[in-house]
Amino acid sequence: MPKITFIEHNGTPHTVEIAVGKSVMQAAIDNNVPGIDADCGGECACATCHVYVDAAWLDRTGLPAPGSQEASMLSFAAVTQPDSRLSCQIEVTAALDGLVVRMPEGQH
């Protein structure tokens, strides 16, 4: 199974495994990774599963750009950056094995 590393805002890393087809958010929830609130349960309706995905990763994996709904939600998330994504909208594929995402200071 692909491995994903979440890095908390304080620098603490958590590397977890997740089945292909699930979301990056689910990987955090299933493994109780701190810093992903996911209030709405993965419906792209609350922007509390916000992560930063390194640009190098975006290029390497050919990860699709945020959809209009995600982009719109992100425009109101706390402390956004150009590499901000909602982790519920990133589907895990074999190509994402080793993905590293960083967490913002807070989700609210």
Next chain:
Amino acid sequence: MTERVVIAGAGHAGGAAAALLRQLGWKDEIVLVGDEPIPPYQRPPLSKAWLKGEATAESLALRPAAFYPDAHIDMRLSTTVTGIDRTGKTVSLGSGETIHYDFLIIALGARARRLPLPGMDLANVLELRTAADADKLKAALGPNKRLAVVGGGYIGLEAAASARALGAEATIIEREPRVLARVACQILSDFFQDFHRAQGVTIELNAGVQALEGAHGSVTGVRLSDGRVIPCDAALIGVGAVANEELARDAGLTCDGGIVVDLAARTSDPAIFAIGDCTRRPLPLYDRMMRLESVPNALEQAKQAASAICGKPAPAPEVPWFWSDQYDLRLQIAGIPFDATQIVVRGDIASGKFALFHLTADGTVQAVEAVNASTEFMGGRRIVQRRKKLTAAQISDMNVTMQTLAAG
């Protein structure tokens, strides 16, 4: 010496509290006690995806089953906390066991309000709080089946929408002159009534219920106060919920239509917290106390309690929010329209994509109700959080983006 947190109630709030305690560094014991036979799961899909067969037990679960043993959470299912001894700091369980707590979190939720009507004990007179309830309702729905829904609140409307999706007929019976009377404004009630009727749902307004009628022990109809009978194969009673506060009240904790807590989710006993639907909590944004029935509220209070127990700073207060999915409509509400005197529409109601901004006399935005308008919802949440004042002209001008409205 190891300490122990006991969580009474393994619903969304209790399950989240157990997980958050571990996230925030609680290393000692956690005992999670729930009366249902399954680990914590999400309730919102019960009236929607679960009913329509679009969700699995796995997707409904809050966490995978392996999470609890892996996180050393001692889960006791199919049992309840029956009493609290605050002096001895113990709780007694339905199983007869007595266990010590250093901190107790009460997360017992709410139960469906029952109507004192003849026929309530007939088969297929149903309520919808638990997965077991949802399974009974699901079994009663299908093509050519008729569902009567008593109560035009969110659960009733969502169940009616799901019933239609399954090919069943649905009639909503509401005592008030409009659906969602307690929880939404007239404009929204009208919109949802029109939408449901267009989907083939019958809505009876100003309709009292006299009795449930049955044959051979099973419900066959709902008799209204005017004497008419709405024939049905199942009747769903969705007329609100009552806080499960008895355990707390019997232990002498302050209750007032919900267990009274502060912003750390602490009750009148410093070792006892209460979270979720069973609480009456402060809303600092509005400077008042209220009982909220929502997942975001359960999660926020779980975070408050876990933070306090782990000695972490209290999380910043959040804007209360709610959502409801019906057909292809997503309603999202940010804030609560206390003292609002004006409603401003942004967007076109007829298009099915719009938002209603509720303003007080001085223009402060108290709440935003958004239908298929997530941007308005998200921006609205920020505007409400910041106590921003806006004019009707600013809000209704679609040339001004929500990002601009919410800025500053």
